[in-house]
Structure formats: structure tokens, C-alpha cells
């Protein structure tokens with residue numbers, strides 16, 4: 414039985430990857446941080462299965478800032494594959510905590526690579542690199558493995574170091590280490606402060622009568638949004654290759670934040686009216702079925718990545734990877750899940766009831 418070690422197992426991708434690897438018959442070890450509240454919500458369901466919890470899935474306390482712990486864990490577990498998904502992953506937050514972001518996202522990656530080198534364990538290493546490396550410079554899209562980097566945030570700069578130190582340890586010490594340069598990927602498990610989930614939660618909260626207003630930042634930013642469940646498969650595929658190489662993973666489509674918002678609200682029959690900054694009016698008008706969305710500079714970033722559009726052709730050609738969920742399907746999946754969770758109703762049932770009222 415192969416053993417995998419995942420940092421960031423409690424996050425969106427970590428939870429999907431753990432499921433995927435368990436399904437493939439792996440023994441999965443995950444690093445979790447000690448927190449004052451429960452932080453294992455995304456993987457609790459796995460522990461409920463008596464065949465998995467503490468038989469095939471094991472959690473270990475640790476932190477990417479703690480080298481001695483990382484060394485000890487790797488020496489003890491001796492994983493066949495390491496997936497470094499742990500990170501301070503919020504771009505806007507990285508402007509507020511740049512040093513911490515560098516410690517975790519940049520030096521944290523070095524700590525694992527150096528632990529591999531020093532302990533001499535035979536393992537393969539996956540680094541969660543990102544489309545934020547590209548910075549969305551005009552004229553560079555669609556972005557591929559050959560596109561020059563130009564990070565626009567402390568997060569992007571930290572991930573740039575992590576990218577290059579991964580390449581460097583591969584070349585210098587012959588470690589099987591790869592970068593997956595993943596474009597934005599989302600799911601019903603997406604963190605609630607990322608824009609897609611903020612929007613789909615707002616859809617559900619508004620129809621449930623728990624929220625009236627929605628404020629967003631840059632509506633014109635373009636992102637290549639895919640489904641996280643599809644993307645974790647690509648991570649695994651990269652580690653099954655003969656030679657370690659870096660790959661872009663994306664859908665090859667790009668959409669604005671505005672389009673995502675309109676599509677998400679359309680799923681529940683709400684039309685949007687866009688307003689400028691400082692709109693004081695009530696957001697959702699139940700009589701007209703219209704929602705006023707305002708732009709709040711609070712959500713702007715000191716520097717912005719305006720345009721991301723990935724070219725996944727190398728991964729499609731060499732890994733045989735292909736995304737299964739398209740943009741529409743992703744929006745619908747997220748709206749459905751949040752409507753169920755927050756409004757406590759199936760989307761279909763809600764829509765039927767709404768049609769009956771009309």
C-alpha cells in the first residue's frame with residue numbers, strides 16, 4: 414500500500430485529494446494545525462467510515478513553520494508521495510500578513526524539500542504552485558508553462574520562491590519534485606472568503622431571507638475557474654510520470670467576476686443591477702426580484718491580477734488530464750450546495766415553489 418503525506422489536508426484541495434487517494438488504496442497521512450476550534454470539517458466524513466478513520470487515514474499535528482516537526486514526521490512516515498498544499502492561500506490577506514505568508518508559503522516549501530534531502534527518504538514531491546505567478550500581464554494570455562512570471566502580491570511572490578526552490582532541489586539533488594501551476598479551482602468546499610463562494614453563499618442567504626445586500630470588489634477581474642475535484646486528479650497524475658515536470662492545469666476558458674455573479678443569481682431567478690460605490694439602497698427587492706450589488710473598495714487589492722486564462726494543452730497531451738466540470742456546471746454545483754446548506758432546501762424544489770407563486 415502506497416503512503417501519501419498531505420500538508421493542508423483540512424483545506425479545500427486537501428480534502429478532495431485525501432478522498433481521491435484513499436479511493437486509490439493509499440494510506441493517507443495529513444498534517445493539521447492545532448486550533449482552538451475544530452478545523453477538520455472538510456474531512457470529518459472520512460473518519461466516520463470505520464474502514465478508513467485511523468486505519469487508512471492518519472492526522473498529525475504540525476505546521477509549515479516548524480522544521481523539526483516536519484523532519485520527524487517524514488522520517489517516521491516515510492511517504493512515497495508528498496503533496497504540499499498547506500499555505501496562507503488568500504491573496505488579499507497576504508498584503509496584511511506578508512511575512513507570515515512568506516514563512517508558510519515560501520520557506521515552508523523549502524523546509525519540506527530540505528527534510529527530504531536531509532533524511533534521504535525516497536519520495537516524490539508535489540508543490541501547489543499557482544496562476545498567481547503570472548500576474549496577468551497584458552499580451553501573455555493564454556498562460557502556459559512558458560509564460561514569464563510576474564507576481565503581483567506577497568502571496569504570488571512567496572509562491573514564486575516555492576516554485577523555483579522546487580525546481581532547484583529537483584535539479585541539484587535529483588529529487589522527484591514537480592510544480593502543478595493550477596488556475597483557480599472552486600467547489601462547495603471553497604473557503605468562504607474567496608469570491609465564488611462568497612457569491613454562492615450570498616445567493617442562498619438571500620433566498621433564505623438571511624441577507625439583503627452583496628458588496629464585491631473588482632468585477633472586471635477575469636479568472637479561469639475549474640472544479641477542485643478535477644484538479645486533484647491532475648496533482649496525482651503528475652507524480653505518476655516517468656520524469657518530474659511542471660504542468661499548467663486550467664480549463665482554457667475565462668470569465669469575469671461579474672459573469673460569475675450574474676450566472677449564480679440566475680440559478681435562483683434573481684436579476685442583478687450593478688451599482689457604483691457607496692450605494693445605500695436596500696440590496697434585494699422581493700417585489701421586483703432584482704438585487705442591487707454594490708462595489709466596495711474595501712475588497713480592492715493594492716495590486717491586482719486582472720486577467721488569467723490558462724492553456725492546459727501540455728497536461729492534456731502528456732498526462733491525459735481533462736476537466737470534467739465546465740463553468741456553468743461549477744456555478745450550478747456551488748449554488749445547489751449552498752442553497753441546500755443555508756436555505757435548507759433543494760434548488761429544484763425551491764424553483765418549483767417559486768414558479769408556483771408566480
Ligand code: NDP
Nearest residue numbers: 421423424425426476477498499500502541543595597598
Ligand atoms: P485552503 O486555504 O482551503 O487550505 C489551505 C490549507 O493550508 C489548510 O489546510 C490550512 O490549515 C493549511 N495551512 C495554512 N497555514 C498553514 C501552516 N502554517 N502550516 C500548515 N498548514 C497550514 O487552500 P486550497 O485548498 O484552496 O489550496 C491548496 C493549495 O493550493 C494552497 O497552497 C494554495 O495556495 C494553492 N492553490 C490553490 C488554488 C485554488 O484555486 N484553490 C489555485 C492554485 C494554487 P487550516 O485548515 O488549519 O487553516
Ligand code: GDR
Nearest residue numbers: 502504543544545596597606607608609629630631634712
Ligand atoms: P484569487 O481568488 O485572488 O484569484 O486567488 P479570489 O476568489 O480571492 O479573487 C478572485 C478575483 O475576484 C476579485 N474579487 C473579489 N475577491 C474576493 N475574495 N472577495 C470579493 O469580494 C471580491 N470582489 C472581487 C478579486 O479582486 C480577484 O480578482 C485564488 C486563491 O485560491 C489562491 O490561493 C490561488 O493561488 C489563486 O486563486 C489561483
